[in-house]
Amino acid sequence: MANPKVALVTGSNKGIGLAVVRALCKEFAGHVYLTSRDVGRGTAAVENLKAEGLKPSFHQLEITDSESVRAARDYFQEYYGGVDVLVNNAAIAFKMADTTPFGNQAEVTLKTNFFATRDMCNVFLPIIKPGGRVVNISSGLGSTALSKCSPELQARFRSDDITEEELVALMERFVKEAQEGVHKERGWPSTAYGVSKTGLTVLSRIHARRLRQGRPQDDILLNACCPGWVRTDMTGPNATKSPEEGAITPVYLALLPPGEKEPHGQFVSEKAVQPW
Numbered sequence: 001m002a003n004p005k006v007a008l009v010t011g012s013n014k015g016i017g018l019a020v021v022r023a024l025c026k027e028f029a030g031h032v033y034l035t036s037r038d039v040g041r042g043t044a045a046v047e048n049l050k051a052e053g054l055k056p057s058f059h060q061l062e063i064t065d066s067e068s069v070r071a072a073r074d075y076f077q078e079y080y081g082g083v084d085v086l087v088n089n090a091a092i093a094f095k096m097a098d099t100t101p102f103g104n105q106a107e108v109t110l111k112t113n114f115f116a117t118r119d120m121c122n123v124f125l126p127i128i129k130p131g132g133r134v135v136n137i138s139s140g141l142g143s144t145a146l147s148k149c150s151p152e153l154q155a156r157f158r159s160d161d162i163t164e165e166e167l168v169a170l171m172e173r174f175v176k177e178a179q180e181g182v183h184k185e186r187g188w189p190s191t192a193y194g195v196s197k198t199g200l201t202v203l204s205r206i207h208a209r210r211l212r213q214g215r216p217q218d219d220i221l222l223n224a225c226c227p228g229w230v231r232t233d234m235t236g237p238n239a240t241k242s243p244e245e246g247a248i249t250p251v252y253l254a255l256l257p258p259g260e261k262e263p264h265g266q267f268v269s270e271k272a273v274q275p276w
């Protein structure tokens with residue numbers, strides 16, 4: 001018997017990730033995994049969805065813990081023969097009022113939003129099944145941060161020949177220069193969250209290119225997106241969208257119909273490809 005289809009969403013015990021799981025439970029023809037770094041918070045969220053009549057499953061997943069990432073990869077490989085839909089949603093953001101020194105904010109933010117998400121991609125991309133969909137939840141603030149980088153940095157981030165190694169070196173350089181207090185004079189904007197999401201959007205473009213070159217027959221579509229400004233613990237109550245509204249674009253990308261060739265390697269907002 002063929003393996004059932006399976007979708008998994010990182011950091012989905014609350015916020016936009018939880019809303020994506022809720023929508024996938026209704027619209028995706030397969031098993032849907034709510035994942036959380038904390039088993040208690042994750043299983044509580046699963047129970048709440050079950051009380052709504054939905055049937056999500058649960059797996060622990062802490063994206064900064066390589067053992068947790070590999071254990072999850074092995075589980076999905078063993079029980080499902082891979083993954084059909086991966087939504088990389090987990091991320092962090094320091095609050096505006098936080099007084100943590102900028103260099104520390106840069107290190108901590110990039111660790112989760114860029115480096116750990118990159119690990120997730122590199123561990124899971126090989127087991128994404130033919131016809132699979134990968135959605136990296138980035139942010140419009142990554143585009144804003146890009147526009148505030150030096151012309152030299154912008155040219156590299158927009159180029160079609162930037163490699164993952166070069167991107168990683170640039171993200172490491174940002175953290176180092178933020179810690180040394182010289183990031184502004186070296187061409188970076190003063191937003192750790194923004195730069196982390198610039199990096200994630202560029203990483204998505206690189207990985208999409210690699211999939212087209214390495215697995216051209218597999219019709220996998222991988223995109224980055226912005227959910228909009230959404231009322232969650234990350235942003236607070238003043239944002240304009242509900243989590244359900246924020247889930248619309250990620251879910252659209254996760255459920256792009258079989259046979260579609262586009263969008264791929266794009267940054268998508270409000271279901272529309274945005275210029276990069």
Ligand SMILES: NC(=O)c1ccc[n+]([C@@H]2O[C@H](COP(=O)([O-])OP(=O)(O)OC[C@H]3O[C@@H](n4cnc5c(N)ncnc54)[C@H](OP(=O)(O)O)[C@@H]3O)[C@@H](O)[C@H]2O)c1
Nearest residue numbers: 011013015016037062063089090091139229230232233234
């Ligand atoms: N809200 C917005 O307006 C907005 C706008 C643009 C982009 N985004 C992006 O949308 C995504 C979801 O954000 P949100 O607003 O829903 O934020 P949120 O309510 O703060 O939820 C973030 C989720 O990520 C999880 N997480 C954080 N670090 C993790 C790790 N190392 N491993 C596993 N899970 C981890 C959190 O788990 P815990 O509960 O354990 O902390 C939580 O479940 C993020 O990528 C964010 O950058 C949000």
